[in-house]
Amino acid sequence: AFCPIGVGASLAGMPPALIQGTIAACLAMPQENATPAAFSQVTESLAAFYQGTWHLNDKLDITAGIRYTDDSKSANMVVNPQNLVAGALLSGKEDHQLSFDDSQVTWLLNTKYQLDQDLMFFATASTGFKSGGYTGTASTPERALTPFDEEKAISYEVGVKSQWLDNSLRLNLSSFYTDYKDLQVTRFYRPVTNPSNTIGEFATENAAAASIQGLEAELLWLFAENWELGANYAYLDAEFDEFTPNTQNLGVD
Secondary structure (H helix, E strand, O other): HHHHHHHHOOOOOOHHHHHHHHHHHHHOOOOOOOOOOEEEEEEEEEEEEEEEEEEEEOOOEEEEEEEEEEEEEEEHHHOOOOOOHHHHOOOOOOEEEEEEEEEEEEEEEEEEEEEEOOOOEEEEEEEEEEEOOOOOOOHHHHHHOOOOEEEEEEEEEEEEEEEEOOOOEEEEEEEEEEEEEEEEEEEEOOOOOOOOOOOEEEEEEEEEEEEEEEEEEEEEEEEEEEEEEEEEEEEEEEEEEEOOOOOOEEEOO
């Protein structure tokens, strides 16, 4: 409950009589939905893109694409305390209109080499992003009003697609690597900025840089009439190259 813990944390260092009197006043008021908060968010996204393929010759194709994306987000956060003591110690009544705009240009480049009708090699490089926004489950006004930024990624993939044994055997192989910057991480924690929050909260923030790499293989074999054998293999190696949360977890250095 907020009253004994929240009042004690908010009035730390004050005379004990004042703290006890404030706790008693807080307990005399509604305990359920003491400081209810409502958060809503609307996103509008507009995009324009172009992609084309250049056939250099019978064997080699190059594909290029570009995309412009514009995201606009509007949010509203309303806090209407039912417990006046809790509201006064936290932030009181609030009504915030928020907005966040983000625009990015992303691209794709692919090359495909058809060695013969049964064997094709390819390589692709592309970028992507995820727009920023607001955390709707924050427990403090400061946290709720602070947006997180966009997440960006660049990805590379190379591979081969092949047919063997008079097209009765298909073997596809690929390798990929993706590098993320300003990775959006949603975590559950107790923020040091709000010690009265004894339960914890979810928050989204640009806390990390990360990379993912891996291999994929696909095998399909028609080894007899009406009989087919298939196998797939995937190896994935993902790690945080950097992880620096914007807000520390209570009690954790």
